[in-house]
Amino acid sequence: MPKSAYEQAGVSIDRGNQAVERIKSMVKKMGVQEIGKFGGFFPLKGNLRHPILVSSADGVGTKLKLAFLMGVHDTVGRDLVNHCVNDILVYGAKPLFFLDYLASGRVEPKVVGEVVSGVLDGCLENETVLLGGETAEMPGFYRDGEYDIAGFIVGIVGKANVVDGKAIRRGDLLVGLPSSGLHTNGYSLARHIVFEKLHLKVSSKVSELELSVGEELLRVHRSYLKPVKPLLEQGLLKGMAHITGGGLLENVPRILPEAVSVAIEKTWPVPPLFQFLVQAGSVSEAERYRVFNMGIGMVLVIDPKKLSRVEAALEKAGEEHFLIGQVTENRGRERVRIG
Amino acid sequence: MPKSAYEQAGVSIDRGNQAVERIKSMVKKMGVQEIGKFGGFFPLKGNLRHPILVSSADGVGTKLKLAFLMGVHDTVGRDLVNHCVNDILVYGAKPLFFLDYLASGRVEPKVVGEVVSGVLDGCLENETVLLGGETAEMPGFYRDGEYDIAGFIVGIVGKANVVDGKAIRRGDLLVGLPSSGLHTNGYSLARHIVFEKLHLKVSSKVSELELSVGEELLRVHRSYLKPVKPLLEQGLLKGMAHITGGGLLENVPRILPEAVSVAIEKTWPVPPLFQFLVQAGSVSEAERYRVFNMGIGMVLVIDPKKLSRVEAALEKAGEEHFLIGQVTENRGRERVRIG
Numbered sequence: 001m002p003k004s005a006y007e008q009a010g011v012s013i014d015r016g017n018q019a020v021e022r023i024k025s026m027v028k029k030m031g032v033q034e035i036g037k038f039g040g041f042f043p044l045k046g047n048l049r050h051p052i053l054v055s056s057a058d059g060v061g062t063k064l065k066l067a068f069l070m071g072v073h074d075t076v077g078r079d080l081v082n083h084c085v086n087d088i089l090v091y092g093a094k095p096l097f098f099l100d101y102l103a104s105g106r107v108e109p110k111v112v113g114e115v116v117s118g119v120l121d122g123c124l125e126n127e128t129v130l131l132g133g134e135t136a137e138m139p140g141f142y143r144d145g146e147y148d149i150a151g152f153i154v155g156i157v158g159k160a161n162v163v164d165g166k167a168i169r170r171g172d173l174l175v176g177l178p179s180s181g182l183h184t185n186g187y188s189l190a191r192h193i194v195f196e197k198l199h200l201k202v203s204s205k206v207s208e209l210e211l212s213v214g215e216e217l218l219r220v221h222r223s224y225l226k227p228v229k230p231l232l233e234q235g236l237l238k239g240m241a242h243i244t245g246g247g248l249l250e251n252v253p254r255i256l257p258e259a260v261s262v263a264i265e266k267t268w269p270v271p272p273l274f275q276f277l278v279q280a281g282s283v284s285e286a287e288r289y290r291v292f293n294m295g296i297g298m299v300l301v302i303d304p305k306k307l308s309r310v311e312a313a314l315e316k317a318g319e320e321h322f323l324i325g326q327v328t329e330n331r332g333r334e335r336v337r338i339g
Numbered sequence: 340m341p342k343s344a345y346e347q348a349g350v351s352i353d354r355g356n357q358a359v360e361r362i363k364s365m366v367k368k369m370g371v372q373e374i375g376k377f378g379g380f381f382p383l384k385g386n387l388r389h390p391i392l393v394s395s396a397d398g399v400g401t402k403l404k405l406a407f408l409m410g411v412h413d414t415v416g417r418d419l420v421n422h423c424v425n426d427i428l429v430y431g432a433k434p435l436f437f438l439d440y441l442a443s444g445r446v447e448p449k450v451v452g453e454v455v456s457g458v459l460d461g462c463l464e465n466e467t468v469l470l471g472g473e474t475a476e477m478p479g480f481y482r483d484g485e486y487d488i489a490g491f492i493v494g495i496v497g498k499a500n501v502v503d504g505k506a507i508r509r510g511d512l513l514v515g516l517p518s519s520g521l522h523t524n525g526y527s528l529a530r531h532i533v534f535e536k537l538h539l540k541v542s543s544k545v546s547e548l549e550l551s552v553g554e555e556l557l558r559v560h561r562s563y564l565k566p567v568k569p570l571l572e573q574g575l576l577k578g579m580a581h582i583t584g585g586g587l588l589e590n591v592p593r594i595l596p597e598a599v600s601v602a603i604e605k606t607w608p609v610p611p612l613f614q615f616l617v618q619a620g621s622v623s624e625a626e627r628y629r630v631f632n633m634g635i636g637m638v639l640v641i642d643p644k645k646l647s648r649v650e651a652a653l654e655k656a657g658e659e660h661f662l663i664g665q666v667t668e669n670r671g672r673e674r675v676r677i678g
Binding site: 039040041042043044050051052053054055056057058059061062064065087088090091093096097099100101103131132133134136138139140141142146148150152153154155159162188 | 378379380381382383389390391392393394395396397398400401403404426427429430432435436438439440442470471472473475476477478479480481485487489491492493494498501527
């Protein structure tokens with residue numbers, strides 16, 4: 001078949017449609033039909049009083065480079081969905097629907113299919129639906145075999161159930177939930193340390209780590225929906241912070257009222273991956289808690305009187321957890337002291 | 340100040356925060372306060388019966404290359420918002436809120452500020468709010484000075500007011516609303532023709548076009564919200580198609596019931612830009628209506644009995660319009676005949 005003028009310019013509508021068909025057939029299995037049209041429909045049901053939509057947009061950052069290096073494309077979609085779910089969960093919102101944006105220089109239906117299957121896995125894991133998305137072919141923007149993805153989530157919470165940190169007081173406790181790895185932050189530095197400084201490959205094994213460095217770095221950003229949902233339903237949480245870019249140092253202050261600061265104690269076991277990275281990269285104390293999550297992916301702020309109920313609910317959900325600090329009076333600029 | 344390990348790896352949290360501050364101050368003027376936290380809040384008001392959320396994700400595609408070449412960064416955000424608004428408008432939905440994703444190799448606060456100011460202009464123009472967004476710094480992903488953007492929109496429509504094309508019958512009329520240029524589609528081909536085949540520069544003037552080729556190509560993708568809103572409110576529309584990638588040939592069929600096809604007649608004046616591109620690029624008849632909008636950015640499908648009311652409302656809104664065809668019986672694979 002002769003190439004059309006458009007194909008000569010590097011864009012194939014047929015290849016794009018092929019990818020869309022692949023996605024459609026996957027999405028159909030989820031019971032959502034509207035993909036491939038202009039927009040997706042989501043009927044609002046239930047009788048929530050004063051419903052508030054909570055929405056967030058995010059990407060996976062340079063973790064994608066790991067996926068490219070390893071040729072593994074079906075996990076970054078889960079990273080993306082889980083990251084977005086956590087970002088609205090911190091306000092008490094449960095996900096309604098998700099949309100993705102996937103851009104590459106040349107649409108490879110196989111790779112697109114793998115990426116979107118990861119997105120769908122993430123949606124299923126979080127009991128949400130993929131309502132739509134855009135697959136963009138942009139010649140000259142991305143290197144061969146590379147792509148970027150962005151995700152967009154909409155959730156809902158009743159006004160009375162919003163968790164916004166306003167009730168946080170001196171004496172409240174900080175409970176940390178474990179991360180599954182780097183999640184989606186700190187990859188530029190991690191790659192610099194592992195590949196440029198240490199000259200390792202993704203398949204390299206080091207004594208400190210269970211899996212290959214590539215596999216360790218690509219571990220999926222986990223969702224906290226399942227363990228946190230029962231806590232929300234019992235009204236046990238005053239505030240939550242998802243530990244993403246900026247680490248504990250920048251994410252915890254986002255939810256603190258003016259009157260308070262927090263004192264974090266290093267009570268939790270820092271996972272081997274972080275120990276390895278900060279040592280090999282000589283990453284300073286101050287920087288490591290800003291760039292990496294250091295093993296804590298979600299921080300819950302609770303009334304000390306509710307600690308036993310919180311612990312019981314987390315244990316019931318099979319969720320490990322650490323008492324990592326408490327709320328203090330405001331100490332000025334240093335809102336988070338890690339001692 | 341010495342560079343941190345993270346900065347050496349190419350990522351600056353400070354530079355990112357600087358960009359976020361710039362965006363925050365712009366957003367504050369719009370009366371939305373939640374940007375920079377994890378997610379944005381949108382209280383659902385009103386008493387719409389059976390409300391349906393309609394959502395869409397989109398990008399600007401390789402039109403961005405034009406923005407880079409011209410060093411103009413404050414229009415692509417308007418392209419993005421308007422494109423998304425049109426994509427949900429076709430179902431009768433009015434925008435509630437918008438989020439953006441902006442990724443570059445290195446966050447330049449000035450450029451980010453310009454891009455986001457365009458997004459904000461787009462939001463204002465469409466009476467919607469920027470509820471949040473992500474600004475990602477991804478070293479090694481994008482060329483210096485380049486970036487990609489994606490937009491996500493959520494709108495709402497009452498179930499009884501959904502425009503879905505189901506009522507379209509043989510004999511219905513197609514009304515075309517003019518595009519303002521290429522909108523956001525066909526740029527890879529247009530750039531190939533203009534810059535590679537003709538060796539023109541963005542500043543080049545050609546006799547066929549009013550402005551420089553760069554300015555002509557960068558014209559903002561228009562929003563159809565203002566002219567279409569009164570038609571929706573009067574219940575005058577059976578279907579709408581936003582003419583994006585795939586052109587009239589692929590977008591009109593998206594809303595047609597199985598029983599019908601459409602016959603389009605070239606009754607409208609094809610704007611000089613399209614005449615210039617198809618001639619210079621020897622773009623075949625079949626391909627031009629698939630790659631370019633050819634001057635029609637939105638197609639309305641109406642009952643012929645309502646034509647005079649539709650025309651009166653469009654005239655009142657100051658909107659040019661063309662009777663471009665009619666609905667016929669289903670002609671098999673050829674759902675759109677352009678004669």
